[in-house]
Amino acid sequence: MLDSVAHGTIVPTSEPHFWADYFCHDLYPAPREPSPGVPELWTSLLPEHWTKDHVCEWLQYCCDSYKLDANCIPFSHFNVSGLQLCNMTRDDFTEAAGLCGYYLYSLLQEIRTQGFPCHTNTEDRSPPISKQEEKLEVKTEVVKRNRPSTINRPAVHSSHLWEFMRDLLLSPDANDGILEWDDKEQGVFRVVKSEALAQMWGKRKKNERMNYEKLSRALRHYYKTGILERVDRRLVYKFGKNAHGWK
């Protein structure tokens, strides 16, 4: 579906320093010269220059800040570079993620044309859609257009471990066989590639020292909060009553 845009070309019309002029310093830190070996933040780059990881982080940011339901966004469909993302049409977005895709397209265009939004603390940060489009909007449970709780900061780092694993389970393409459902109805899943999972989590948290031993300790903390339940099998976990969005 997205192949049609995967090989397109677009020449960015703005230089990075021009883009940086749009930065809202209340919401985002001022762009810095990247240190050697330190990956640049997606917020400091033109969308056309984003890597696949940047696109993933942007999606996460949109989910957190605009209360989009991550379950409605098939992340595997957005496993593209920023350049490919920018070449996607609104229809591509809508086809990939329904109403969420529709909003994501609007958000991306807002960033491309206006830079990152500079909101005051009291403003509603709803996805940028026109009044006419708004009239066409059907009420849905999918998009909860509340003012985000993380209004003063990017929420790129707010995702939790269990949500990260849940999203992996729900995106088989991105999963790469790392996690598998044992009993999807019951929320029981198995860690197939423990160290790969730890590395992926470590990459997300920018922690190269992450390993499965530490990750599993973090998972065991979820037992007491009801996010996970114990399963008396090695490498097998079960979502608890306080975990949501995995069904």
Add this chain to the structure above:
DNA sequence: GGGTAATTTCCTGCTT
């Protein structure tokens, strides 16, 4: 600056 939540790190002991 203090409180809190969510890890992260380290550890010992046990089980498979």
Add this chain to the structure above:
DNA sequence: TAAGCAGGAAATTACC
């Protein structure tokens, strides 16, 4: 013997 699990304790980090 290695890998994984269980859980205590303290440290770290980010956010409110």
